[in-house]
Amino acid sequence: MNPALQTIKSLAKTIAGAEIILLEIPTVFHKAGDVLEEKMAEHLPDAVLCIGQAGGRVDLTPERIAINQDDARIPDNEGQR
Numbered sequence: 370m371n372p373a374l375q376t377i378k379s380l381a382k383t384i385a386g387a388e389i390i391l392l393e394i395p396t397v398f399h400k401a402g403d404v405l406e407e408k409m410a411e412h413l414p415d416a417v418l419c420i421g422q423a424g425g426r427v428d429l430t431p432e433r434i435a436i437n438q439d440d441a442r443i444p445d446n447e448g449q450r
Contacts, residue, residue: 371422372422373420373422374391374393376420377391377420378391387415390408390412390414392404392405395446396446397445397446397449398441398445398449399449405417405419
């Protein structure tokens with residue numbers, strides 16, 4: 370189960386007149402960015418908000434710098450390191 374995806378699925382389809390487009394991005398190194406770029410080119414959004422889960426956190430904590438797009442201490446969902 371993807372808790373972040375389940376949470377955003379509860380959002381309205383529009384908020385303050387803005388269309389909300391939901392997209393599940395694969396948690397696979399080098400694929401996530403490609404999928405996001407493709408959908409951004411397709412929809413040309415005014416803003417993009419990426420939501421994820423950080424194990425053990427109970428609060429909403431925005432990342433200052435997201436550094437694990439292509440490597441991490443654990444394998445991605447396809448076993449890549």
